[in-house]
Amino acid sequence: MSTYRVATIGLGVGRGHIDEAWAALPDQFELAAVCDLDDTRLDAARAAYGVEGTKDFDALLARDDIDIVDICTPPALHLPQVLAALEAGKHVICEKPLAGSLRDIDAMAEAEARSPGHLMPIFQYRYGAGAMTARAIVDAGLAGKPLAATAETFWFRDADYYAIPWRGTWKTELGGTMTTHAIHIHDMMTWLMGPVEAVFGRLTTRAHDIETEDTATASLRFASGALGALTANVASQDEYSRLFLAFENVTFESTREPYAVGKGPWTMTIRDPEIRAKIGALVASLPDPGNRFTGQMRAFHHALETGAPPPVSVADARDAIALLTAFYMSAETGREVTLPLPDADPGRAGWPQQARGNAA
Structure with a gap:
């Protein structure tokens, strides 16, 4: 079994990657270096993990002993850093949102196709016994056709959170709570319910002094004909995430755990005894997916x-960015937006608010 050497770029969210993955899986990965522009974070990581630290991203890409570049930087940096790391022949892992437009996702996919390295976006909330069990049941055809779903993201962020300069702006964060916080549970919903065909969205900023939205809702129609509803807010006194999925043969309800909504056990309701027995047998055979x-x-x-x-995959990230694109276009125009967007649609270059921010 190979052990892959990793360089983590960005030591905010990146510390979670190190603690839960690189340090937790020593037979599979070795943390070789860390990179950050902040001296305090860099020194703390050097001391905590006993590894080399640097501010020079390009120098890490030039090293032959780095197999995987783990990008955990602010969203506006993802595109150039992913492209550079793939050009250097590295495997690349990148935090969400992978990019700020469908055009940029396509550029990443083309770069991956040219590179010996693979690109993996981060959607870690899929990994938990609850979400993986639901996916296995759907894949086995036991859930039946999808009917309706709701996803709720109610988290709390204070003024100190938004005091970090890149947060809360269209140009650097690329969006608000729909882009940064709720993207996880929305990915899980479409991963289980199937592709989205139409979106009507609303957004507002109710609690924070920021450019981007802190409150949002959306109505979805899936390609299957099923319907969905999304709500997100980051000024809620009660922090929770909740996913409820109604299928023909079973309903799934996630835990309320805000930062591990995929974790089990999820609540399942199955009325038919024969289907209940089949699902029970399948669930008993499933391995632990890890959290x-x-x-x-x-x-x-x-x-x-x-x-x-x-x-x-990059295709998974494309689905998430397509949903965001349609949401922001709908919120801007007050009209429903259908997917997929045509190749010539200007929306593929970025949602309107982000485009204005980048032009500023």
């Missing part, structure tokens, strides 16, 4: 070892 970053990185290691595609 969050541990589960996703372990699955990535397996893919690298077997030559399989990454367990989360």
Whole structure:
């Protein structure tokens, strides 16, 4: 079994990657270096993990002993850093949102196709016994057709959170709570319910002095004909995430855990005894998928070892960015937006608010 050497770029969210994956899976990965522009974070990581620290991203890309570049920087940096790391022949892991437009996602996909390295976006909330069990039931055809779903993201962020300069702006964060916080549970919803065909969205800023939205709702129609509703807010006194999925044969309800909504056990309701027995037998046979970053990185290691595609793909990130694009376009115009967008649609270059921010 190979051990892959990793450089983590960005030591905010990146510390979670290190603690839950690189340090937790020592037979599969070795943290070789860390990179950050902040001296305090860099020195703390050097001391905590006993590894080399640097501010020079390009120098890390030039090293032959780095196999994986783990990008955890602010969203506006993802595109140039991902492209540079793929050009250097590295495997690349990148935090959400992978990019700020469908055009940029396409550029990343083209760069991956030219590179010996693979690109894996981060959607760690898929990894938990609750979400993975639901996916196995859907894949087995036991859930039946999808009917309706709701996703709720009610988190709390204070003024200190938004005091970090890149947060809360269209130009650097690329969006608000729909882009930064609720993207996880929305990915899980479409991963289980199927592709989205139409979106009507509303957004507002109710609590924070920021450019981007802190409150949002959306109505979805899936390609299957099922319907969905999304709500997100980051000034809620009660922090929770909740996903409720109604299928023909079973309903799934997640935990309320805000930062590990995929974790089990999820509540399942199954009225038909025969289907209940089949689902019970399937569930009993499932392996432990691991939680969050541990589960996703372990699955990535397996893919690298077997030559399989990454367990989360650029196509998965494209679906998430397509949903965001349609949401922001709808909120801007007051009209429903249908997917997929035509190749010539100007929305593929970015949602209106972000485009204005980048032009400023």
